[in-house]
Amino acid sequence: MPPSTTQFTIPDLLSICPLKDSTNPWYKQAAAESRAWINSYNIFTDRKRAFFIQGSNELLCSHVYAYAGYEQLRTTCDFVNLLFVIDEISDDQSGAGARATGRTYVEAMKDPKWDDGSILATITHEFRERFVRLAGPNNLRRFIELCERYTECVAIEAELREEGEVLSLEEYMPLRRNNSAVLLCFSLVEYILGIDLPDDVYEDPDFSEAYLAACDFVCWSNDVYSYDMEQSKGHTGNNIVTVLMNERGLSLQEASDCVGKVCESQMQQYLNARSRLSSSGAPRDAVRYIEALGYWMVGNLVWSFETTRYFGADHLRVLESRVVYLRPRDRFLVEDGDSSDTASDSE
Structure with a gap:
C-alpha cells in the first residue's frame, strides 16, 4: 500500500445480496449467558476484554443462525466465543506455540477425558458437552476433522506472519477457508437443524459448489471489511486485499473493487447451485442445509455495520458512504500482539 493512501471505498456488497437478513429472538438471553461463561474464566487482559466485548460475537450468531432454538443458539455463541479465545492466544504466539494451542483444543474436542490442565481444555470440554448432546455422529466426526484443519491452518498463518510472507491467491484461498473457521461454523448448521x-x-x-461459494463469499467480504482494522494493527498478510495487491500489482482501491466483482460472482454461483440442487431431487435435508448458509452470507454483511468491530465509531457513516479512512498504526496494539480478524470473523 503506497504511503500516500489515506482512504478507499469498499464495494457495495449489500446491493448484490438478494438474501433476507433476520435476527434470533433468543439473542439477548443466549448472548448474556455465553459472555458470562467466557468471562468467568478471567482469561483476558483489560485491553483484550474490551476487544472481546467490541467484537459482538453473539450478535453475529443472532444473524447467521437466526432460525436456531435457544439451546442451539447458546451453543453457537459458546463456540464463536471459544474461537475468539483460541484466536487471541494464537495471535500472540509463534508457529510452534500456535500448533501447541491448536493441539490442546483438538485433543479436548476429541476426548472429554483428555486434560492438560489448561483453561482452554476446560472451556473446550464444556462446549463439547453442549455440542455432542444434539449432534449426529457424521456431524461430530466432520466437525472434529474441520477442527484439525482449522488449527493446522492457524499455525501456518502464525508461521507466515513470523516470516512476513504473503501467499499467492491460489495458495491463500484453501488456507483462508480453514483458518477463518467459516467451514467450522457452517458445520453447526447440521447441529441446529x-x-x-x-x-x-x-x-x-451442486451441493459442493454452493457450499464453497458461500464460504468464499463470507471470507472475501470479511477480508475487505476488516482490512483497515488489520492494517492498523500491522496484520495484513492474512487478507485477500493484500494478496491481490501483492500478486497483481493492484492499488488498494483496485483490490477492493476486485473483491466486489468476485463477491458478485460468488453470490450468483451460490444462488444458481442452490437452485439446481433444489430441483435435482436431492435429499430435503441437503437443500435445507444449503439454504441455511444464505443466512451466513447476508448476516455477516449486516452485522459488520452494526458493530464497531471493523469500522469503529464510523460504522454507520461507512454503511452510508462506503468510504473508509485508514487509521494510523496503533503502536500499543502492535506491541501487545493484539488480534487480527479470523474466525470469528468468521467469523
Whole structure:
C-alpha cells in the first residue's frame, strides 16, 4: 500500500445480496449467558476484554443462525466465543506455540477425558458437552476433522506472519477457508437443524459448489471489511486485499473493487447451485442445509455495520458512504500482539 493512501471505498456488497437478513429472538438471553461463561474464566487482559466485548460475537450468531432454538443458539455463541479465545492466544504466539494451542483444543474436542490442565481444555470440554448432546455422529466426526484443519491452518498463518510472507491467491484461498473457521461454523448448521448428512451429500457437485461459494463469499467480504482494522494493527498478510495487491500489482482501491466483482460472482454461483440442487431431487435435508448458509452470507454483511468491530465509531457513516479512512498504526496494539480478524470473523 503506497504511503500516500489515506482512504478507499469498499464495494457495495449489500446491493448484490438478494438474501433476507433476520435476527434470533433468543439473542439477548443466549448472548448474556455465553459472555458470562467466557468471562468467568478471567482469561483476558483489560485491553483484550474490551476487544472481546467490541467484537459482538453473539450478535453475529443472532444473524447467521437466526432460525436456531435457544439451546442451539447458546451453543453457537459458546463456540464463536471459544474461537475468539483460541484466536487471541494464537495471535500472540509463534508457529510452534500456535500448533501447541491448536493441539490442546483438538485433543479436548476429541476426548472429554483428555486434560492438560489448561483453561482452554476446560472451556473446550464444556462446549463439547453442549455440542455432542444434539449432534449426529457424521456431524461430530466432520466437525472434529474441520477442527484439525482449522488449527493446522492457524499455525501456518502464525508461521507466515513470523516470516512476513504473503501467499499467492491460489495458495491463500484453501488456507483462508480453514483458518477463518467459516467451514467450522457452517458445520453447526447440521447441529441446529437436527440433521446428520451422509458424506456423499458433500460430494454432490451442486451441493459442493454452493457450499464453497458461500464460504468464499463470507471470507472475501470479511477480508475487505476488516482490512483497515488489520492494517492498523500491522496484520495484513492474512487478507485477500493484500494478496491481490501483492500478486497483481493492484492499488488498494483496485483490490477492493476486485473483491466486489468476485463477491458478485460468488453470490450468483451460490444462488444458481442452490437452485439446481433444489430441483435435482436431492435429499430435503441437503437443500435445507444449503439454504441455511444464505443466512451466513447476508448476516455477516449486516452485522459488520452494526458493530464497531471493523469500522469503529464510523460504522454507520461507512454503511452510508462506503468510504473508509485508514487509521494510523496503533503502536500499543502492535506491541501487545493484539488480534487480527479470523474466525470469528468468521467469523
